[in-house]
Amino acid sequence: MRFRWLSSVNPGLLRVAASYAAILLAGVVACAAAAGHSAIGRLPTVRADTVALRRVLDSIADAHHGIVGYSVIDLETGARISRRGDETFSTASLIKVSILVTVYDLVAKGQLSLDDPLTVLKIDQVPGSGIIQFLHNGTILTVHDAAWLMSTISDNTATNLLLDRIIIRRVWAKMDSLGLQHTRVHSKSFLRSSSVAMDSSVKYGLGVTTPNEMAHLFELMALGKAVNPAADSTMLDILEHNTTDFMLQRYAGGARAAHKDGETDAVRTECTLWYLRNRVVACVMTKENKDQRWILDNEPQLTLANMGLAIINAFGGVPPAPPSP
Numbered sequence: 001m002r003f004r005w006l007s008s009v010n011p012g013l014l015r016v017a018a019s020y021a022a023i024l025l026a027g028v029v030a031c032a033a034a035a036g037h038s039a040i041g042r043l044p045t046v047r048a049d050t051v052a053l054r055r056v057l058d059s060i061a062d063a064h065h066g067i068v069g070y071s072v073i074d075l076e077t078g079a080r081i082s083r084r085g086d087e088t089f090s091t092a093s094l095i096k097v098s099i100l101v102t103v104y105d106l107v108a109k110g111q112l113s114l115d116d117p118l119t120v121l122k123i124d125q126v127p128g129s130g131i132i133q134f135l136h137n138g139t140i141l142t143v144h145d146a147a148w149l150m151s152t153i154s155d156n157t158a159t160n161l162l163l164d165r166i167i168i169r170r171v172w173a174k175m176d177s178l179g180l181q182h183t184r185v186h187s188k189s190f191l192r193s194s195s196v197a198m199d200s201s202v203k204y205g206l207g208v209t210t211p212n213e214m215a216h217l218f219e220l221m222a223l224g225k226a227v228n229p230a231a232d233s234t235m236l237d238i239l240e241h242n243t244t245d246f247m248l249q250r251y252a253g254g255a256r257a258a259h260k261d262g263e264t265d266a267v268r269t270e271c272t273l274w275y276l277r278n279r280v281v282a283c284v285m286t287k288e289n290k291d292q293r294w295i296l297d298n299e300p301q302l303t304l305a306n307m308g309l310a311i312i313n314a315f316g317g318v319p320p321a322p323p324s325p
Contacts, residue, residue, distance in 0.1 A: 045076045046277045046316040053314040054081045057307055064303045066266075066289035071215035072311060075222055075279040085212040088182055088204070089285040092262025093129065093154045094269045095185045095207025097217060100238070102166055102174040103147050104231040114144035118161045126190040130155025151260065152241045156189035163188050168196050178226065180217060183209040205264060214271045215283040218258075222273050222281065236273065247301050248272050248284060248308035253318040265292045268300035272308075276315045282308070 053072070061068035061083060069084030106112035120132055120139040127133060132141070132155055141149075146162050149155035163171075168185055175183045185207045187195035195201040200208060220226040221236055239258035247261055248270045259272035271283035284304050291299035312318065 043277045043319050047077060048074060048079070048278070048314045048316075050074075050079050050081050050314075053310065054083075056310045056314075057081075058083060060303055060306050060310070064286070064289075065291060065299060067287050068284065068303060069211040069286075070282070070284045070307065071211035072283075073215055073219055073281040074315070075219065075281065077278070082212055082215075085215075086210050088208050088210055089269065089287050090204040090262075090264065090267045091207040091209050091214075091269055091285075092205065092264045092267050093156075093159075094214065094260050094262035094271060094285075095183070095209065096150050096154065096159055096262075097214070097239070097260045097271070098171050098175055098180075098183055098185055098207070098209075099159060099162055099166075100147055100151050100235055101217065101221070101226050102171045103143065103162060104235055105174050105227045106166055106170070107143075108227050108231055112143060112166065114142060114147070116143045116165070117141070118143060118146055118165065120157065120161070124157055124160060124164075126156050126160060126188075128156045128190060129153060130157050132157035132161075148238055148241075151235075151238045153243055154261075160188040160191065163194075168194075172196075175217075178217065178220060180209070180213045183207075183213045183217065205267075206262075209285075211283045211285050214285075215281050218271055218273050218281045218283070221258075222279055239273075244270075246296055247304035248282065250301075250305035251309035252312050255312060255318045268304060270304055274312070274315075276312065276317075277319050278315055280311065280315055282311050284308075 057070055069087055069089055071082040071085045073080050103112065107114055118141045120135055120141065122137045125133040130149060130153060132149065143165065146158040149158040150162060171185050184197065184200065186197050186201040187206065189206060192201055217226065221232040224232045226232050236258040239260055242259050244261045247268060249257060249259065256275040257272045259270060261270040266289050267287055268289065269285040274280045284307050286300045286303065289300045
């Protein structure tokens, strides 16, 4: 094929395309290697070319009109790559994962029950994501209901109901216990007056974290060490039902994933645990995005989508479905 249009393309995009070629080739090689081991059971793991992967991710980040940070962890080999991994980013709704973990930690300690009732009052209902804002005054949910809605459709009212029950500072304490000292929820959604750290709220909004810290939180859940194996498995199952599919998951080919995202005008973030031939954690965060349009193909969302595709390909692509019994 002849690519006559390449002469007029931005050089940064050419670097991205060249890097993609390397990643795609690595994916083909990995798939071929796996195909030779089609024994019953789990497919063999892939040793990804992390040097090539870093090159393509950095090329995509360099071409982006804004600031991009990422952290990728291969849970099977321990390989890690990152860019701005320890830099703080606004989380938007991604911080709700820390709330979910704290809820299940309190349940494990016997200080909370998933069956505890939560009564929805008109004063609790806030705009943005979610459906509880439209339910009638006096609706009774459970802690489990709220945790599910917060995690799967990012329901802001559900988030606030949970924070009223567990207290924001308990989320901080849980994150501290996991070594995540930069991962903080500041206030209830759409209620900055409830902030426990007003200066940080003004700077970061609902929450703050780093790519490495949020990736590590997902890593801990995958290893059964965030709360305990049973609770972590339950939380990951909830996150598998997240309905957002226009960022890291957009070109992922339906790969199984437990993930959470966050969006504001200038921010797009997502962290995922992909179940490929290897279990792979990937967190990508953006800030100061010049393209702040709320459309599907805005630049930060395409940046995350392209990064997701590169990571999937580096680890051999989407594995085939297991044979029917």
